[in-house]
Amino acid sequence: MKYRITTFLVSVLLSACVTAPTYLGKVVTQAPFKVDGGKTVNLPITNAGALPAENDYYKIEGAGFNASMKKGEPKESKLTWAFSFISKKSGEIESVVVEQVTASGELELVVKDNSPTLKNTNWIGQSTPISMTKDLVPWLYSGSNSTFVFKFTIKAKDGSSIVMYQPSIISGRSKAMFLQAMAS
Secondary structure, three states, rough: OHHHHHHHHHHHHHHHHHOEEOOOOOEEEEEEEHHHHHHEEEEEEEEOOEEOOOOEEEEEEEEEEEEOOOOOOOOOOEEEEEEEEEOOOOOOOEEEEEEEEEOOOEEEEEEOOOOOOOOOEEEEEEEOOOOOOOOOOOHHHHHOOOEEEEEEEEEEOOOOEEEEEEEEOOOHHHHHHHHHOOOO
């Protein structure tokens, strides 16, 4: 009897390991994030980064940043947040707003596109460049990972609106490479 119970428990544990969701070979977990003034949403991430937010209409393809660095000149080096998504259904888009969700759940406008265009079903938007100084982007100068959550509000010409949340994880390793490239 003891053998049967042990065998049953081992098979249950093994099947749980096999059925855990994966993305690109990485185990997916649901991480809680505070958004919109304190509401909590669970978003899928792996130890390699966040999964793209997706629904029947759109798939977020990118939420990160580009950097233009000038060696030894953080003030002259520029960081630009860059975003993209694919539209899965035909239909014109009236506006796209991307906001960063702060740690307290407040929203900070990053991109507002009132005349969005789709190129081959893809929308791309960028923020205004900011200097890569310690005062303006302090998270870049920390040695740890930085996690951001962006709220995409996509409004169609028919008046319907869809909200999607996309995490973006910037590794400490990546930040160190940017800082090294910018160092004098």
